[in-house]
Amino acid sequence: MKIDASSLRGELLRAHPALDVRSEAEELLAYSYDGTAALQQVPGVLVFARSTEQVSEVLLFASNRGIPVVTRGSGTGLSGGSLPTPGCILLCLSQMNRILELDPANLTLLAEAGAITAEIAEAASHAGLFYPPDPGSMKISTIGGNVAENSGGLRGLKYGVTRNYVMGLEVVLPDGEVIWTGNKCVKDVAGYSLRDLFIGSEGTLGVITKVLLKLIPPPAARKTMLAVYDDMENAARTVSAIISAKIIPCTLEFLDRVTINCVEDYASIGLPRDAEALLLIESDGHPAAVEEEAAAMKEIALAHGASSVETASTQEQAAGLAAARRTAFSALARVGPTTILEDATVPRDRLPEMVRHIQDVAERHQLRIGTFGHMGDGNLHPTFLTNEKDEEQMHRVEVAMKEIFAKAVELGGTITGEHGVGVAKKAFLPGAIGELNVEVMRRMKRSFDPRGILNPGKIFDLSPAS
Amino acid sequence: MHCGMCLPTCPTYDVTKNEKHSPRGRIALMRAIADDKLELSRAFGEEMSYCLGCLACETACPAGVDYAHLFEVARSDVERSGVMASPTRSTVHSLVLRGLFTRPRLLRLVGRLLWLFQASGAQSLVRALGLTRLLPGRLRELEPQTPRVLPRFSHELIRPVETPKEAKRYRVGLLTGCVQDLLFADINRDTADVLLSNGCEVVTPAVQSCCGSLHAHNGEAETACTLARRMIDQFDPFTSDAIITNAAGCGSHLKTYGRLLAGDPAYAERAAEWDRKIKDINEWLVEIGFRPPEAPAGHGHQEVREVTYHEACHLCHGQKITKQPRQILKSIPGVKLVELKESNWCCGSAGVYNITQPETALILQKRKIGHIGASGAAIVATCNPGCHLQLANGLEQSGSNIRVIQPVTLLAQAYKN
Numbered sequence: 001m002k003i004d005a006s007s008l009r010g011e012l013l014r015a016h017p018a019l020d021v022r023s024e025a026e027e028l029l030a031y032s033y034d035g036t037a038a039l040q041q042v043p044g045v046l047v048f049a050r051s052t053e054q055v056s057e058v059l060l061f062a063s064n065r066g067i068p069v070v071t072r073g074s075g076t077g078l079s080g081g082s083l084p085t086p087g088c089i090l091l092c093l094s095q096m097n098r099i100l101e102l103d104p105a106n107l108t109l110l111a112e113a114g115a116i117t118a119e120i121a122e123a124a125s126h127a128g129l130f131y132p133p134d135p136g137s138m139k140i141s142t143i144g145g146n147v148a149e150n151s152g153g154l155r156g157l158k159y160g161v162t163r164n165y166v167m168g169l170e171v172v173l174p175d176g177e178v179i180w181t182g183n184k185c186v187k188d189v190a191g192y193s194l195r196d197l198f199i200g201s202e203g204t205l206g207v208i209t210k211v212l213l214k215l216i217p218p219p220a221a222r223k224t225m226l227a228v229y230d231d232m233e234n235a236a237r238t239v240s241a242i243i244s245a246k247i248i249p250c251t252l253e254f255l256d257r258v259t260i261n262c263v264e265d266y267a268s269i270g271l272p273r274d275a276e277a278l279l280l281i282e283s284d285g286h287p288a289a290v291e292e293e294a295a296a297m298k299e300i301a302l303a304h305g306a307s308s309v310e311t312a313s314t315q316e317q318a319a320g321l322a323a324a325r326r327t328a329f330s331a332l333a334r335v336g337p338t339t340i341l342e343d344a345t346v347p348r349d350r351l352p353e354m355v356r357h358i359q360d361v362a363e364r365h366q367l368r369i370g371t372f373g374h375m376g377d378g379n380l381h382p383t384f385l386t387n388e389k390d391e392e393q394m395h396r397v398e399v400a401m402k403e404i405f406a407k408a409v410e411l412g413g414t415i416t417g418e419h420g421v422g423v424a425k426k427a428f429l430p431g432a433i434g435e436l437n438v439e440v441m442r443r444m445k446r447s448f449d450p451r452g453i454l455n456p457g458k459i460f461d462l463s464p465a466s
Numbered sequence: 467m468h469c470g471m472c473l474p475t476c477p478t479y480d481v482t483k484n485e486k487h488s489p490r491g492r493i494a495l496m497r498a499i500a501d502d503k504l505e506l507s508r509a510f511g512e513e514m515s516y517c518l519g520c521l522a523c524e525t526a527c528p529a530g531v532d533y534a535h536l537f538e539v540a541r542s543d544v545e546r547s548g549v550m551a552s553p554t555r556s557t558v559h560s561l562v563l564r565g566l567f568t569r570p571r572l573l574r575l576v577g578r579l580l581w582l583f584q585a586s587g588a589q590s591l592v593r594a595l596g597l598t599r600l601l602p603g604r605l606r607e608l609e610p611q612t613p614r615v616l617p618r619f620s621h622e623l624i625r626p627v628e629t630p631k632e633a634k635r636y637r638v639g640l641l642t643g644c645v646q647d648l649l650f651a652d653i654n655r656d657t658a659d660v661l662l663s664n665g666c667e668v669v670t671p672a673v674q675s676c677c678g679s680l681h682a683h684n685g686e687a688e689t690a691c692t693l694a695r696r697m698i699d700q701f702d703p704f705t706s707d708a709i710i711t712n713a714a715g716c717g718s719h720l721k722t723y724g725r726l727l728a729g730d731p732a733y734a735e736r737a738a739e740w741d742r743k744i745k746d747i748n749e750w751l752v753e754i755g756f757r758p759p760e761a762p763a764g765h766g767h768q769e770v771r772e773v774t775y776h777e778a779c780h781l782c783h784g785q786k787i788t789k790q791p792r793q794i795l796k797s798i799p800g801v802k803l804v805e806l807k808e809s810n811w812c813c814g815s816a817g818v819y820n821i822t823q824p825e826t827a828l829i830l831q832k833r834k835i836g837h838i839g840a841s842g843a844a845i846v847a848t849c850n851p852g853c854h855l856q857l858a859n860g861l862e863q864s865g866s867n868i869r870v871i872q873p874v875t876l877l878a879q880a881y882k883n
């Protein structure tokens with residue numbers, strides 16, 4: 001392996017002496033994983049690209065020789081999207097991280113793909129504007145990664161996801177050609193919307209090098225509430241009732257009983273351990289609207305069986321109430337050495353059924369699964385608390401996952417709301433969307449990437465039987 | 467789990483944006499070596515040298531990974547493997563770490579000689595004549611940063627047993643440290659004063675050894691254990707209500723004696739009790755409910771007002787002590803605590819890091835000094851001798867008038883007034 005890496009490095013440097021190419025065993029090892037548990041593969045060689053031109057050089061080189069290319073930002077993905085493939089060029093864009101322009105007149109922000117999402121949000125905030133998508137990894141994930149996976153976040157229900165904020169992309173195609181798709185216009189229907197194809201394509205159709213984002217005015221006020229329920233159904237009914245009342249809150253998050261208890265074990269916030277569900281509700285917008293909405297939602301919650309509803313009156317208190325939801329992942333991660341976070345999603349009204357199914361699956365397979373997530377949009381995070389070194393348990397985890405995904409699809413939902421298919425959910429994709437859908441995707445892939453060098457083996461395989 | 471939440475908090479990842487130089491990357495290397503998938507090479511040794519050991523990653527980690535322990539084991543493995551061996555390194559490790567820092571009287575003698583060299587004017591002369599050019603490379607670069615040794619060390623300022631004027635509530639041991647003893651004996655005196663003002667009888671043995679933190683963090687595991695045993699022999703944890711340290715870097719390591727000596731039947735029980743009794747001064751004061759001072763610190767136009775606070779890594783990340791120093795600062799009449807931007811970002815001192823990795827240490831120092839300047843405070847408080855020196859040097863070099871003072875010193879001043 002080491003010999004191959006060195007000679008590949010040598011070849012790359014002969015063709016493009018200015019490229020930053022690494023082949024040392026330790027470095028390649030550091031790039032052999034992303035955020036997904038139990039997946040590891042050392043790349044063939046590592047390249048840090050510092051410009052679109054360099055990305056183009058690498059892709060042309062790879063295309064000519066049929067060498068696979070896997071793109072990576074910070075490597076925090078949860079489905080193996082930036083997991084290397086054997087012998088690949090791992091193309092890391094973390095050094096292409098500048099915010100290039102913030103246009104306050106057109107409300108746009110242009111950034112290199114390696115720019116950290118939290119820094120983009122901060123830049124927007126400094127300019128008195130707002131970039132809403134807030135994936136849990138935003139302090140470290142890159143905008144390029146977010147676009148490639150179409151990342152979501154807690155604000156999804158009201159504000160939408162990453163896709164809704166991408167106005168334009170600079171993309172390098174597999175043979176090194178650079179295209180720009182989209183612009184600063186609010187409306188544009190000139191030709192196919194190519195940028196929409198690249199969003200969520202998980203690095204399989206092109207390498208995103210620049211992102212043009214839409215910014216919006218920030219909400220003037222925000223109000224935070226925490227509602228406690230003895231019955232998950234009531235929590236779900238509350239959510240339905242809130243939407244029926246034509247209120248779209250900024251945040252509508254829930255935690256199940258397993259999660260509540262893990263949070264209490266970890267942070268001793270004072271949550272009731274016997275509660276079946278907690279709802280974190282946040283309303284934002286014009287102050288008068290926020291007051292009205294918050295009051296209405298409190299009434300709805302109480303009318304639908306909430307045993308208590310606490311409203312924060314200061315920012316500090318709000319942080320305190322939100323703490324339960326924010327520490328959920330940490331609390332769950334403390335339980336065992338391996339934490340597998342999934343994101344099966346169902347239509348909002350099927351949520352209680354889905355949660356009950358997950359609890360049932362956990363019991364039957366003797367697994368510990370904590371579920372929390374975005375109740376407002378049906379995006380659940382069933383989280384397996386396990387140990388990857390326990391092969392027997394991992395087998396049961398696999399079976400359990402199959403059952404959960406099957407149920408989600410049965411209820412009209414999806415196997416992944418935010419995290420992407422990558423490698424982790426590839427096997428479940430045909431069952432979830434149907435063979436014809438996958439076949440149409442293959443046709444697209446073949447036409448964009450005839451040599452099949454971009455992130456091969458991710459989302460689906462080129463030939464059905466594998 | 468490798469979620470990557472540690473990456474944005476890691477100073478070396480921040481500078482390089484290279485996964486290898488991140489906690490997640492380092493752990494992956496350690497794991498690969500442990501699983502025999504990777505050989506322990508010089509590259510690994512260098513990587514572990516590059517790591518500051520600041521433990522910011524521990525604070526960020528959702529899963530509670532004990533990076534401090536992994537770091538110590540890795541550095542120890544590197545040392546034992548000899549991949550970083552060189553004549554200089556062997557000399558420094560045997561003469562300085564194993565030789566000098568295990569012999570408190572010898573260390574004091576060296577300190578005394580350095581004081582003489584400085585106080586007599588000889589150091590100024592040597593510098594003025596440019597004689598420092600005769601020093602070998604690294605030493606020549608570091609020479610200007612040589613700290614000022616004080617004329618009197620802790621044993622000349624503090625009696626072995628000091629009893630409070632009012633009713634005695636507690637009996638505590640006071641650790642005077644090694645570097646702290648030579649350079650900041652006055653802070654040890656202030657610590658004793660503050661303890662006395664709060665009903666604590668203070669027991670301060672005249673000759674104390676290094677706690678072994680330096681050794682544990684630089685791969686000398688065996689010597690670290692020897693020093694731990696010596697400490698425990700000197701301060702019986704079963705007859706003290708607490709054993710006080712005022713050096714954050716030491717405090718963090720001191721609290722691990724239980725694990726260090728768990729396998730030694732002669733010390734295991736005492737070491738476990740030691741862990742329960744060892745307290746950082748800020749931690750202890752808040753725990754016993756310290757008496758809030760009635761007068762401000764300083765006099766007249768020197769009265770202490772705007773103070774900002776730099777958090778020593780081993781206090782905030784290593785020991786999770788963040789509220790207590792702030793509480794103490796805020797309790798002093800007239801003090802306005804201004805929060806420092808990136809208050810818990812490492813200053814670059816990191817033990818002996820500015821000797822082993824001067825370029826990175828400088829980058830971090832500049833970043834920190836920049837924030838301190840921007841805070842608008844006249845004083846920056848910190849709770850660690852290493853940080854103290856790093857900040858003082860950096861502020862001096864930038865031509866700033868901002869002073870570095872430790873919270874316990876401010877409290878002692880306020881009590882005196």
